[in-house]
Amino acid sequence: MRLYQEWLKRERGLAFEDYAALWEWSTTDLDAFWRSIWDYYRIESPTPFRAVVRDNGMPDVAWFEGAQVNFARHIFRHIAPAEAAGQLAIIAENEKGEITEISWSELRRKSASLALELRRLGVKPGDRVAAYLPNIPEATIAFIACASIGAVWTLCSPDMGTPALLDRFQQTSPKVLIAVDGIFYAGKAMDRCTVVKDMRAALPSVEALLVVKSGYGDAPVAGAIDFAGILTRDDDAVAAFEPDWVSFDHPLWILYSSGTTGLPKAIVHGHGGIIALACAGHLHLDIGASYAPNSFGERFHWYSATGWVMWNQQVCGLLSGTTICLYDGSPSGPKETPDWGVMWAFAARHRITWFGGGAAFFISCRKAGISLSEIGDLSAVRALGSTGSPLPPDVQLWGNDEFAFFGRPDIWWCNISGGTDLFAGFMAGNRDLAATPGRLQCRHLGAAVEAWGEDGKPVVGKVGELVCTRPMPSMPLYFWGDADGSRYRGSYFSEWPGIWRHGDWLRIDEDGSCTITGRSDATINRHGLRMGTADIYAAVERLADVADSLVIDLDDGEGDSKLLMFVVPAEGRELDEALKAALAAAIRSSLSPRFIPDLFLQAPGIPRTLSGKKQELPVKRLFQGWPAAKVVNPDVIANPDILPWYLACAKSWLDGAPGGQGTLA
Numbered sequence: 073m074r075l076y077q078e079w080l081k082r083e084r085g086l087a088f089e090d091y092a093a094l095w096e097w098s099t100t101d102l103d104a105f106w107r108s109i110w111d112y113y114r115i116e117s118p119t120p121f122r123a124v125v126r127d128n129g130m131p132d133v134a135w136f137e138g139a140q141v142n143f144a145r146h147i148f149r150h151i152a153p154a155e156a157a158g159q160l161a162i163i164a165e166n167e168k169g170e171i172t173e174i175s176w177s178e179l180r181r182k183s184a185s186l187a188l189e190l191r192r193l194g195v196k197p198g199d200r201v202a203a204y205l206p207n208i209p210e211a212t213i214a215f216i217a218c219a220s221i222g223a224v225w226t227l228c229s230p231d232m233g234t235p236a237l238l239d240r241f242q243q244t245s246p247k248v249l250i251a252v253d254g255i256f257y258a259g260k261a262m263d264r265c266t267v268v269k270d271m272r273a274a275l276p277s278v279e280a281l282l283v284v285k286s287g288y289g290d291a292p293v294a295g296a297i298d299f300a301g302i303l304t305r306d307d308d309a310v311a312a313f314e315p316d317w318v319s320f321d322h323p324l325w326i327l328y329s330s331g332t333t334g335l336p337k338a339i340v341h342g343h344g345g346i347i348a349l350a351c352a353g354h355l356h357l358d359i360g361a362s363y364a365p366n367s368f369g370e371r372f373h374w375y376s377a378t379g380w381v382m383w384n385q386q387v388c389g390l391l392s393g394t395t396i397c398l399y400d401g402s403p404s405g406p407k408e409t410p411d412w413g414v415m416w417a418f419a420a421r422h423r424i425t426w427f428g429g430g431a432a433f434f435i436s437c438r439k440a441g442i443s444l445s446e447i448g449d450l451s452a453v454r455a456l457g458s459t460g461s462p463l464p465p466d467v468q469l470w471g472n473d474e475f476a477f478f479g480r481p482d483i484w485w486c487n488i489s490g491g492t493d494l495f496a497g498f499m500a501g502n503r504d505l506a507a508t509p510g511r512l513q514c515r516h517l518g519a520a521v522e523a524w525g526e527d528g529k530p531v532v533g534k535v536g537e538l539v540c541t542r543p544m545p546s547m548p549l550y551f552w553g554d555a556d557g558s559r560y561r562g563s564y565f566s567e568w569p570g571i572w573r574h575g576d577w578l579r580i581d582e583d584g585s586c587t588i589t590g591r592s593d594a595t596i597n598r599h600g601l602r603m604g605t606a607d608i609y610a611a612v613e614r615l616a617d618v619a620d621s622l623v624i625d626l627d628d629g630e631g632d633s634k635l636l637m638f639v640v641p642a643e644g645r646e647l648d649e650a651l652k653a654a655l656a657a658a659i660r661s662s663l664s665p666r667f668i669p670d671l672f673l674q675a676p677g678i679p680r681t682l683s684g685k686k687q688e689l690p691v692k693r694l695f696q697g698w699p700a701a702k703v704v705n706p707d708v709i710a711n712p713d714i715l716p717w718y719l720a721c722a723k724s725w726l727d728g729a730p731g732g733q734g735t736l737a
Contacts, residue, residue: 073355073356073358073502073503073504074504075366076112076355077094079112080108083111084104084108091502091504091505091514091584092584094517095514095515095517095584098517098518099518099519099520099542100520102124102125102127102518102542102543103123103124103125105517105518106124106125106135106348106518106545107124109348109351109352109518110124110136110348112351113351113392115141115146115344115347115348115351116141116145116146116149117136117139117140117141117317117320118140118317119138119139119140120138120139121136121137121138121139121320122137122138123136123137124136125543127542127543129569129570130543130547130565130570130571130572131543131547131548131557131560131561131564131565133543133547134321135320135321135344135345135348135545136320136344136545137320138320139319139320139344140317140318140319140320141317141318141320141343141344141347142219142220142222142315142316142317142318142343143216143219143220143324143343143346143347143391144183144216144217144219144220144315145220145314145315145317146347146391147179147216147390147391148176148180148315150176150361150363150390150393151176151177151180153361153363153393154176154361154362154363154393155175155176155177156363157362157363157368159176159362159363159369159395160173160174160175160176160362160395161174161175161176161178161179161390161395161396162174162179162209162212162395162396162397162398163371163395163396163397163398163422164208164209164397164398164399164400165397165398165399165400165418165421165422166208166256166399166400166401167256167257167258167259167400167401167402167405167414168256168401172209174209179212179213179216179390181306181310182213182303183213183214183216183217183220184217184220184310184313185217185302185303185304185305185306185310186213186214186217186302186303187217187218187220187221187313187315188305188309188310188313189297189302189305190217190218190221190223190248191221193247193248193279193280194247194279195218195221195223195247195248196221196222196223197221197222197223197316197318197322198222198223198224198322198323199223199224199246199247199248200223200224200225200226200244200245200246200247200326201214201218201223201224201225201226201246201247201248201249201250202226202227202228202241202244202246202248202249202250202275202278203215203225203226203227203228203249203250203251203378204227204228204230204237204249204250204251204252204264204267204268204271205227205229205230205250205251205252205284205378206229206230206252206255206257206377206378206400207376207377207378207383207398207399207400208252208284208398208400209398210252210284210299211227211378211383212387212390212396212398213303214250214299215227215325215387219315219324219343220313220315220316221315221316222316222318222322224244224323224324224325224326224340225324225325225326226240226241226244226246226325226326226327226328226338227325227378227379227383228240228241228328228378228379229377229378229379229380229682230252230255230264230267230378231257231377231379231682231710232379232682232707232708233706233707234267234270234271234274234707235705235707236705236707236708237267237271237707238271238274238275239335239336239705239707240328240336240338241271241275242274242275243335243338243552243553244326244338244552244553245275245277246275246277246278247277247278247279247280248278248279248280248281248282249268249271249272249275249278249280249281249282250281250282250283250284250299251264251268251271251281251282251283251284251293252264252268252283252284252286253265253268253283253284253285253286253288253289253293254286254287254288254289254290255286255288256286256288256401257401257402258401258402258404258405258406258407259402259405259406259407259408259409260406261288262288263288263289263290264286264288264289265289265290265291265292265293266290268281268283268293268296269293269294280297281293281295281296281297282296282297282298282299282302283296283297283298283299284299284300285298285299285300318343319343319344320342320343320344320345321342321343321344321345321549322342322343322344323340323341323342323343323549324341324342324343324346325340325341325346325384326338326339326340326552327339327341327381327384327492327495328379328492329492329493330681330683330685330708336708337551337559337563338551338552338553339492339493339548339551339552340548340549340550340551340552341495341546341548341549342546342549344545345495345544345545345546345547345549346388346495346546347391348545348546349494349495349496349518349544349545349546350385350388350391350392351391351392352516352517352518353385353388353496353497353500353516354389354391354392355517356486356488356497356500356501356502356516356517357372357426357455357457357486357500357501358455358484358486358501358503359372359389359392359394359426360392360393360394361392361393361394362393362394362395363393364393367394369423369425370394370395370425370426371394371395371396371397371422371423371424371425371426371452372386372389372394372395372396372397372424372425372426373386373396373397373398373399373418373419373422373424373426373427373428374386374428374429374457375399375403375415375428375429375430375433376683377682377683379682379683380460380682380683381491381492381495381683382428382430382459382460382683384495385495386398397418397419397422397424399415399418401414402414403415403429403433403436404436410440412436412437412440412442413442413444413446413447415427415429415433416437416442416444416447416448416450417447417448419448419450419452419453420447420448420449420450421448423452424452424453425452425453425454425455426453426454426455426457427453427455427456427457428456428457428458428459428486429457429458430458430459430460430461430683430684431458431459431460431461431462431463431464431467431684432460432461432680432684433684434456434458434463434467434468434470434471435463435464435467435613437470438466438467438470439619439642443474444474444475444477444478445474445477445478449478450475450478451478451479451480453475453478453480453483454480454483454484455483455484455485455486456471456483456484456485456486457485457486457487457488457501458485458486458487458488459487459488459489459490459497460683460684460685461606461684461685461686462489462510462587462588462589462590462606462609462610463485463487463510464510464609464610464613464614465509465510465610466509466610466614468485468487468509468510469509471483471485472509484501484503484507485501485507485509486500486501486513487499487501487511487512487513488500488501488512489512489576489586489588490516491574493547493548493563493564493574494544494546494547494548494572495546496516496519496544496546497516497519498515498516498519498521498538498540498574499512499513499514499515499516499519499521499578499586499588500512500513500514500515500516501513501514502514505584505585506583506585508585510587510610511581511585511586511587512585512586512587512588513584513585513586514584514585514586515580515584515586518544519540519544520540520541520542521538521539521540521578521580521586522536522539522540522541522580523535523536523537523538523539523578523579523580524536524537524539524568525537528568531580532580532581532582533579533580533581533582534579535577535578535579535589535604536577536578536579537567537573537574537576537577537578537592538573538574538575538576538577538578538588538592539568539571539572539573539574540571540572540574541571541572547572548560551563575591575592575593576588576590576591576592577589577590577591577592577604587606588604588606589604589605589606589607590604590605590606590607590688591604591605591688591689593689596608596623596625596635596667605623605686605688607662607663608621608623608637608659608663608667609621609623609686610662611658611659611661611662611663612637612639612655612658612659614658615654615655615658616642617641617642617645617651617654618639618640618641618642618651618655619640619641619642619643620639620640620677620678621637621638621639621640621678622637622638622675622678622679622686622687622688622691623635623636623637623638623669623688624636624688624691624692624695625692626692626695626696634670634671635667635668635669635670635671636669636670636671636673636695637655637669637671637672637673638673638674638675638678638691639651639655639672639673639674639675640674640675640676640677640678641674646674647672647673647674652672655669655672656668656669673721675714675717675718675721676714676717677711677713677714678711678714679691679704679709679711679714679715679718680709680710680711681708681709681710682708682709682710684710687704687709690703690704691718691722694718694719694722695722695725695726697722697726700719
């Protein structure tokens with residue numbers, strides 16, 4: 073960030089007294105700011121652009137019209153300097169400890185080999201290539217190959233069930249399917265051949281199937297092309313291969329919303345918008361080229377399954393010439409003998425400098441009581457990243473204490489919040505700003521984010537709706553299959569036309585720091601006082617006897633409501649009267665007596681998406697009597713085994729006997 077500001081002063085004659093002034097400029101002079109990102113990161117185009125932005129009111133916005141770019145081209149320009157400095161492109165490890173290292177030139181050769189094969193199979197610009205792969209190097213290689221020829225990439229994780237996969241892939245009619253025949257996860261080998269066969273049978277658009285052989289498949293998949301064999305090609309055509317130039321708004325990939333309460337949205341992003349936002353985002357992440365003097369030896373890791381947008385963020389590290397470190401496996405090892413030190417040991421082995429994960433991961437590490445000093449040498453780690461849900465202040469303080477052993481008591485936490493929807497952070501980190509545990513340091517450059525009250529006016533120091541009042545280049549081009557754009561407009565612009573409403577509660581304080589207090593559709597409103605669920609979780613989950621929790625507010629239709637809290641006690645504990653009293657005391661002292669639940673229920677677990685987000689709204693709707701089939705999709709829930717308990721509990725509640733399940737209190 074500081075180097076960028078020095079460049080602005082030197083090249084543009086622009087100086088800002090503080091970050092607030094820089095942010096203000098970035099959100100009011102969109103032309104100058106995004107032009108500076110284009111120039112600072114030397115984004116290349118063989119043709120000039122006519123204007124930076126043409127804004128006819130969101131979502132009718134066009135960026136860099138006339139420019140041509142390519143995501144893969146932007147990556148490949150790092151090959152020569154990275155290899156001269158001896159830096160790798162990818163370091164990957166799986167749960168069994170098997171390590172793969174890929175150089176920048178090998179990354180190019182392998183992706184070029186696959187790109188040429190895809191062309192041979194008839195894949196043209198705009199055709200979709202679907203992938204069913206875990207977080208292995210082959211997924212990154214395949215994505216870059218698709219990007220290089222203008223094919224549209226769409227990826228799902230092998231931990232999804234077949235119905236959930238088809239809900240996504242059937243929307244996009246892929247021409248080619250790339251799939252793994254088995255996985256090893258949480259200490260177990262699992263065949264995926266049957267899933268692959270079922271997918272192919274249900275996707276008549278697929279003309280070719282490429283299979284990554286894992287060693288865990290039960291039987292060969294008939295008619296499949298061996299993926300590994302394709303990557304061995306090394307001839308003149310591969311050496312001469314160059315990625316295609318495509319328009320700035322040419323589709324790059326299709327991401328999906330969670331799909332927990334209906335058909336997932338198929339969100340389309342463009343090459344140029346993703347390049348621009350990833351580059352701007354790297355200012356906030358403070359990552360740079362692994363070969364550059366300022367960031368020499370950078371190794372960037374963000375733990376993610378391939379079904380989460382953070383997989384895409386991880387791959388985008390390559391755009392800045394950064395070595396990315398991939399992990400394929402469970403973050404806590406085998407289910408029978410969980411070990412929350414697994415990922416930290418991985419970071420120590422590979423001298424990772426930037427370590428990111430979901431907030432739920434860090435919460436679990438603290439709850440497990442792990443001691444980082446006993447795991448390995450983590451002195452190379454200079455930054456910790458968190459997203460997915462709010463990070464409680466005490467968890468951040470725990471991390472500070474743990475890293476004090478390695479001489480970093482002030483380890484920098486880069487807490488970010490944004491979304492799959494726009495592939496960007498609305499709020500992010502900044503190394504030059506003060507860090508307050510539990511808060512996001514600032515609003516992202518270029519993100520005109522405000523908190524709005526019910527009257528549609530900005531508020532400061534108070535909770536309001538998170539809105540974005542100006543466009544960003546990575547906002548969706550459209551939803552796949554949404555011909556008239558009605559679903560896209562309805563998803564973000566129905567409340568205030570031309571204003572992006574994100575669906576989160578946000579508080580922006582006077583110093584510019586931000587706090588996400590929960591989803592606005594899952595707000596707690598007790599006698600006129602609103603509270604985000606994140607504040608309640610922060611109050612109760614710092615208790616050692618609480619492993620997890622979820623709260624819902626049920627309106628009784630007569631002006632009152634019942635507040636229910638589902639509690640997962642720590643191992644060996646029960647939700648007895650003493651624990652209920654402790655929960656009530658924690659809420660009373662941290663928030664207000666108004667937010668003490670009317671009923672505490674001991675639950676076997678908390679439903680979470682595959683990316684770790686608590687499923688408040690689906691649970692709330694179950695208890696409001698919505699049909700289960702319209703409320704919850706088990707195939708996109710990380711722990712679907714607990715859903716029957718919630719279904720039975722909701723039925724009991726609706727029958728007027730909330731204590732009828734025996735485990736309820």
